[in-house]
Amino acid sequence: TELAQIRNFSIIAHIDHGKSTLADRLIQRTGGLSDREMSAQVLDNMDIEKERGITIKAQTVRLNYTASDGITYELNLMDTPGHVDFAYEVSRSLAACEGALLVVDAAQGVEAQTLANVYQSIEHDHEIVPVINKIDLPAAEPEKVRNEIEEVIGIDASDAVLASAKSGIGIDEILEAVVAKIPAPKGDRTAPLKAMLVDSWYDPYLGVVILVRVIDGVIKKGLNVKFMQGGTDHLVDRVGCFTPKRIDLPELGPGEIGFITAQIKEVEQAKVGDTITTVKGGAAQALPGYKEVQPVVFCGLFPVDANDFEKLRESIGKLRLNDASFSFEMESSAALGFGFRCGFLGLLHLEIIQERLSREYDLDLITTAPSVVYRLTMTDGTVKELHNPADMPDPVKIDFMEEPWIKAVIYTPDEYLGSILKLCQDRRGIQKDLTYVGGRAQVTYELPLNEVVFDFYDRLKSISRGYASFDYEQIGLQEGDLVMMNILVNNEPVDALSMVVHRSQAEPRGRALVERLKELIPRHMFKIPIQAAIGAKVIARETISAMRKDVTAKCYGGDITRKKKLLEKQKEGKKRMREYGNVQIPQEAFIAALRMG
Ligand code: GDP
Ligand code: MG
Numbered sequence: 001t002e003l004a005q006i007r008n009f010s011i012i013a014h015i016d017h018g019k020s021t022l023a024d025r026l027i028q029r030t031g032g033l034s035d036r037e038m039s040a041q042v043l044d045n046m047d048i049e050k051e052r053g054i055t056i057k058a059q060t061v062r063l064n065y066t067a068s069d070g071i072t073y074e075l076n077l078m079d080t081p082g083h084v085d086f087a088y089e090v091s092r093s094l095a096a097c098e099g100a101l102l103v104v105d106a107a108q109g110v111e112a113q114t115l116a117n118v119y120q121s122i123e124h125d126h127e128i129v130p131v132i133n134k135i136d137l138p139a140a141e142p143e144k145v146r147n148e149i150e151e152v153i154g155i156d157a158s159d160a161v162l163a164s165a166k167s168g169i170g171i172d173e174i175l176e177a178v179v180a181k182i183p184a185p186k187g188d189r190t191a192p193l194k195a196m197l198v199d200s201w202y203d204p205y206l207g208v209v210i211l212v213r214v215i216d217g218v219i220k221k222g223l224n225v226k227f228m229q230g231g232t233d234h235l236v237d238r239v240g241c242f243t244p245k246r247i248d249l250p251e252l253g254p255g256e257i258g259f260i261t262a263q264i265k266e267v268e269q270a271k272v273g274d275t276i277t278t279v280k281g282g283a284a285q286a287l288p289g290y291k292e293v294q295p296v297v298f299c300g301l302f303p304v305d306a307n308d309f310e311k312l313r314e315s316i317g318k319l320r321l322n323d324a325s326f327s328f329e330m331e332s333s334a335a336l337g338f339g340f341r342c343g344f345l346g347l348l349h350l351e352i353i354q355e356r357l358s359r360e361y362d363l364d365l366i367t368t369a370p371s372v373v374y375r376l377t378m379t380d381g382t383v384k385e386l387h388n389p390a391d392m393p394d395p396v397k398i399d400f401m402e403e404p405w406i407k408a409v410i411y412t413p414d415e416y417l418g419s420i421l422k423l424c425q426d427r428r429g430i431q432k433d434l435t436y437v438g439g440r441a442q443v444t445y446e447l448p449l450n451e452v453v454f455d456f457y458d459r460l461k462s463i464s465r466g467y468a469s470f471d472y473e474q475i476g477l478q479e480g481d482l483v484m485m486n487i488l489v490n491n492e493p494v495d496a497l498s499m500v501v502h503r504s505q506a507e508p509r510g511r512a513l514v515e516r517l518k519e520l521i522p523r524h525m526f527k528i529p530i531q532a533a534i535g536a537k538v539i540a541r542e543t544i545s546a547m548r549k550d551v552t553a554k555c556y557g558g559d560i561t562r563k564k565k566l567l568e569k570q571k572e573g574k575k576r577m578r579e580y581g582n583v584q585i586p587q588e589a590f591i592a593a594l595r596m597g
Contacts, residue, residue: 001074006255007182008213009129010078010093012121013103014111014469018133022103022165022174023061023079027244029171030063030075060198060211060257062241067179075178076241076257078198085346087473088293089199092273094120095289096198096213096257099127099182101174102149106132106140106162110152112411112442112469118153129177130160136167187254192283193217193276197227198257200270202322206238208264212276213257215287220251224279225262228286230271233279234262268324293325295343296404296474297350297453298387300331300368300496301357302339308363309338315361316340319353326353331388335496335590336366341388347453366590368496372449375402375477389498392484395535402477404449407432409442410460412468417441419463427451428502447472448480448502485510485539488531489521490583496590506532511540518542520589528583 013019063075080093094100100121104110121128130149132142142162149157161177163170194215203209212219219225223236240248241258252258264270272293275286303312316328327343344350350370357363374386377399386392408429412420414436424431424445433444447456452472460468485506487497501509510532517530525547532540 003255004184006074008076008097009099010097011101012117014113017103017105018165025165030065061244085349094124102128102130103133106134106142107137109145109148116471127182130157135162136164185255188216191216193278194283195276197274200267206261210270214252218253225276226279228275236262297344297370299370302336302366304364306337333495335494370453389500390495401482403480405478406449406472407475408445408472411442416464483534486533490528507539514540514542523547
């Protein structure tokens, strides 16, 4: 396709403002699928994506649209991941486009995610086409939203398209605006090949499929290509695009977005942001913006039933085939048995993996408290990364500890501001900025990631009844007064419950944990102390009193069938218990204790 006839764009929106519905409408209008093939929200094709209404993998569809000028254009619509955990993937997707449709709900107006996304889009020099969606709603206030877009975002919204993705209003206007306002890509067909690797995923039939945006040159079947960052060579064996049906093409030229396969077995070899060039006569310089993504949140995943360990190993391995950003290594815990220490891009990423394991692989799992990566500088000058609290060295050998911090932007209706400021303050936040825009507050905080990975997002949502939005980026490490808190049951530390906390948070968190455990651990024949401790210093303590003798006495003698039943029950119970310093702790106790975070 000629450069002048190509338009590459993405849709940016706050969650639920209608991005997927609009994408479906555009596909339907341009005839990529028959009505029969249009299932609900074709772009979000993973169950979890559909349920949560977010995109996890970048997906691109090619639409052929004959505009009012009589010319047929190739429109490449890219659906980008919609969550802060996948910010780097988003940035690469945006770098592959020249423009964006900014979809704003006519009843809700501009929200935090709208802003975060639009600023990113502006940073990538995108031409932005505002679309005010859901004008069919009785509560729609398109004029108010138009002003808000101009005031808050600072772009011209005078010719924003008024649309209803649901009822199909304004769809042609949107397509015309894309053609007229979004610039055609630039590129040189005769220059050495330069293509950006936008995304990659594993397909059971095709192997690793790679989404590319060609900058210069041409990519075609039979070409020997080099991944400049990965340092590997591959033979391209298939080139094509999605309409969203997969279609093979003879080539992808400059400005085009499509996929290639090259007999690659693992997604790890196809890193997002890499530059693809030819082995012979290739480009001298890679494209800017490449970054190696690293997991930031770690936790242990253990099978509830120890017999499921092999199944868990296999299932994690399969998931990893499709997701190079998540890491795992074997781990053993005295409390929980054998499992894996896994690293994730964030809590949502963690939840998605956990959910897929239980849903797609039918595994019953225990997740240990999520933890961030701490940097320890030892007294001998060496530096260590701590991924698992269980690996914490002797504190006397640590000179100082650093923890990752984030910059969070929260956007909220005014009435919830007070409670949100308090929440941030309680989580050791440092307020950086507070501004008001049309009855809403935008507050910027610096917060330790450690305080956010627990239940910050849930708390924020419940405080604001769902109205506050939250977006964050990492800003580096800062020294912190961090301590290792151990939970001791009957004077023995329970490894699965140990955690690194800030000294100021240790006592309340320790107290809550021991109180919870007291409720959850059944009585024994002897007293059981439950303690939270920092080193040798106990900071919270509860005691489970001993069982009264006559309670058990009652069980013996008397009715023989009842006695049998009791023994039967005890046996069953045993299976789900973990013996801990002579104390039997039911599995549920670990789960419940960990759930409170
Ligand atoms: P996304 O999260 O931005 O992808 O939003 P979706 O496309 O999933 O839409 C969120 C919800 O809004 C769904 O229930 C849609 O049916 C609904 N929706 C989308 N567009 C419109 C519209 O134009 N009018 C109305 N009334 N509802 C819409
Ligand atoms: Mg969606």
